[in-house]
Amino acid sequence: MDERVHPEVRHVAADIDTMEVRGAATIADAVARALRTQAEESDATDPEAFRAELRAAARALHETRPTAVSLPNALRYVLRGMSSTTVEGLRQDIVTSADDFCQRLDRAQADLGKVGANRLRDGDVIMTHCHSTDALACVEAAVEQGKHIEAIVKETRPRNQGHITAEELADMGVPVTLIVDSAARRYLNDVDHVLVGADAVAADGSVINKIGTSGLAVNARDRGTPIMVASQTLKLHPGTLTGHTVDIEMRDTEEIIDEERREEIGSPKVVNPAFDVTPPRYVDAIVTERGQFPPESIVTLMRELFGEGTSEPWAEP
Ligand SMILES: O=C(COP(=O)(O)O)[C@H](O)[C@H](O)COP(=O)(O)O
Numbered sequence: 020m021d022e023r024v025h026p027e028v029r030h031v032a033a034d035i036d037t038m039e040v041r042g043a044a045t046i047a048d049a050v051a052r053a054l055r056t057q058a059e060e061s062d063a064t065d066p067e068a069f070r071a072e073l074r075a076a077a078r079a080l081h082e083t084r085p086t087a088v089s090l091p092n093a094l095r096y097v098l099r100g101m102s103s104t105t106v107e108g109l110r111q112d113i114v115t116s117a118d119d120f121c122q123r124l125d126r127a128q129a130d131l132g133k134v135g136a137n138r139l140r141d142g143d144v145i146m147t148h149c150h151s152t153d154a155l156a157c158v159e160a161a162v163e164q165g166k167h168i169e170a171i172v173k174e175t176r177p178r179n180q181g182h183i184t185a186e187e188l189a190d191m192g193v194p195v196t197l198i199v200d201s202a203a204r205r206y207l208n209d210v211d212h213v214l215v216g217a218d219a220v221a222a223d224g225s226v227i228n229k230i231g232t233s234g235l236a237v238n239a240r241d242r243g244t245p246i247m248v249a250s251q252t253l254k255l256h257p258g259t260l261t262g263h264t265v266d267i268e269m270r271d272t273e274e275i276i277d278e279e280r281r282e283e284i285g286s287p288k289v290v291n292p293a294f295d296v297t298p299p300r301y302v303d304a305i306v307t308e309r310g311q312f313p314p315e316s317i318v319t320l321m322r323e324l325f326g327e328g329t330s331e332p333w334a335e336p
Contacts (some may be wrong), residue, residue, distance in 0.1 A: 021075040028053045035083040035090075038178065043218045043254055044124060044152050049079045051120045054097045055208075056234045058113035061106075069109050073098060077333030085266040086227060086294045088256040089221040091331070095118050096318040098332040113302035114207050127251045130308035132156030135214070135249050138304065138311070141166040146203065146244075147188075148173045149229035150180035151216020153249035155187055157306065158214070162191050169194045171206050175229060177291065197300040203235050207242040211228040221259040222321055223312025224299030226250070227267070230292050236301035245303040248314075252307050255278035255317065258336035 031053040034040040040049045057076040060304060063069035077094045084090065100116025103109045103183060107147050136155025139145070143161075145152060147170055170188050174181040174194050187193045198206060207213075207311075215237060215323050217228040226232065226248050272289035281289060299314035309320060 020079050023072045023075045024079045025053075025057045025203075027060070027075065028079060032079050032083050035080070037336055038189060041180075042150060043089040043154055043216070044128060044251065046084070046087055047093035048095045048121055048124055049150045049252055050077075051093045051097050051117045052091055052279045053080055053322045054094070055114055055117035058110050058117075063106055063109065066104060066106055066109055069106050070101060072336075073101065073109075073113060074333045074335065075079055076101035081333055084268055086218050087254075088258075088265070089251075089253045091329075092253050092255075092257075093120060094333055095329065095331075099317055103182075124251070124253065127253065127308035128153060128156045129160075130203070131249060131251055132160035134308070134311055135247060135306040136160035136164055137213065138165070138247055138306070139166060141169060144171065144198070145186050145212045145214045146171045146173065146207065146210045146213050146235070146239075147211075148200075148203075148232055148235050149175045150183040150187075151249060152227075153251055154216045155184065155191075157247070157249050158188065158193060161189055162193065169196075171196045171198060171210060173203055173231070174198050175231065176200055178231065182196050182298065185195070204238045204242070207238055207244050210239075210242075210244050213239045213244055213246040215246070217246055217248050217254045217292075218294055219256040220250050220254050220258075220305060220317055221256050221265060221296075223259070223315050224272075224302065224305070224320045225298075226297040226302055226314070227256075227265045227294050230295045232329045233297040233301070236297045240301050246301060248302055248305045249285075249309060250305055252309060252320065252324055255321045255324060257321060257329040258332075260318070260321060260325065265294075265296070267295070275287070 051285040139161040182204045
C-alpha cells in the first residue's frame with residue numbers, strides 16, 4: 020500500500036476487508052471519516068502533493084470490497100469537495116465535505132425510515148435477510164409510530180448477519196423468530212412484507228444485495244408477499260447508467276467450510292459469492308429518503324442525482 024496512506028486509513032481499509040466494518044451505509048460512513056483523518060493528519064507541503072495523498076488514500080479504501088457502491092459514491096462525494104488552491108484550504112475542504120457526507124447519510128436513513136414505516140401496518144410480520152441498517156430504520160420508525168411489528172429473521176449464512184438483525188430488533192422490542200435460510204419459503208405464508216437492504220441499485224431497477232436475496236424475492240413473489248427494498252440514494256449505482264455491471268464479490272471459501280473438513284468430504288470445489296442480483300420484476304418498491312419508487316422508475320432519480328455517469332476522482336490523473 021502507498022506509504023502516503025495514513026495508518027488510520029490502513030486500519031479502516033483492513034476492517035472493511037475483514038468485515039469488521041460491514042454493511043453498505045456503515046462502510047460509506049467509515050471511508051468518509053478515514054479520508055477526513057488523512058486530510059487532517061497530512062503534512063503535505065504543496066496542493067498537488069496533498070491531492071495526490073488523498074487520491075492514494077481513496078484508492079486504498081476503494082480496493083477493499085467491490086460490490087457496495089456506497090463506498091465509491093462516498094469517496095467521490097468527499098474528494099469532489101476539494102476546490103481550494105492551498106494546502107490548508109484543501110484540508111478544510113475535505114473535512115467539510117466528509118462531515119457533510121456523514122450528516123447527510125444519517126438524515127437520509129432517518130427520512131428513508133419514515134417512508135418505509137408508512138408501508139408497514141400495525142400487526143405486520145416482516146421477513147428480513149442479512150443485516151441492513153436502512154431496512155431496520157423502517158422498522159424503528161414504524162415502532163416509534165406505535166405499530167406492533169414482528170419479524171422472522173433469516174440467519175443469512177455463511178456470516179450469519181441475521182444474528183445482528185435479531186439482536187437489534189429485540190432491542191427495539193420487536194418479537195423475533197430466527198430461522199435457517201432454507202426455511203424461508205416455509206414461513207413466507209405468515210409474512211406481510213419481505214424487507215431487505217441493498218448494496219447497489221442498478222439503472223434498470225435490479226437490486227444487488229446479500230446472497231440469497233434473489234431466491235427470497237422469487238419465493239415471495241410466488242407466495243404473493245410484497246418485497247420492499249430499503250435503499251438510500253447513496254446505493255444508486257451511476258456506472259450502470261453507462262452499461263457498467265456490478266462486480267459481485269467472491270469471498271474466502273473458508274467462510275463456508277474449513278480446509279480440513281473440505282478434504283474429509285472429498286475436496287469439492289467451494290464458491291462463496293457474497294451478493295446476488297434481484298431482477299426488478301421481483302421488487303415491489305425501492306424505498307429511499309426521496310420517497311418510494313417502483314424499480315422501473317428508479318433510473319429517473321438516478322439521472323437526476325448523478326447525470327449521465329461518473330468520474331473516478333481517486334484515479335491518478
Ligand atoms: O448485504 C448487506 C451487507 O453485506 P455485508 O455484511 O457483506 O457487508 C446489506 O444488506 C447491505 O449492505 C445494506 O446494508 P445497509 O442498509 O446497512 O447499508
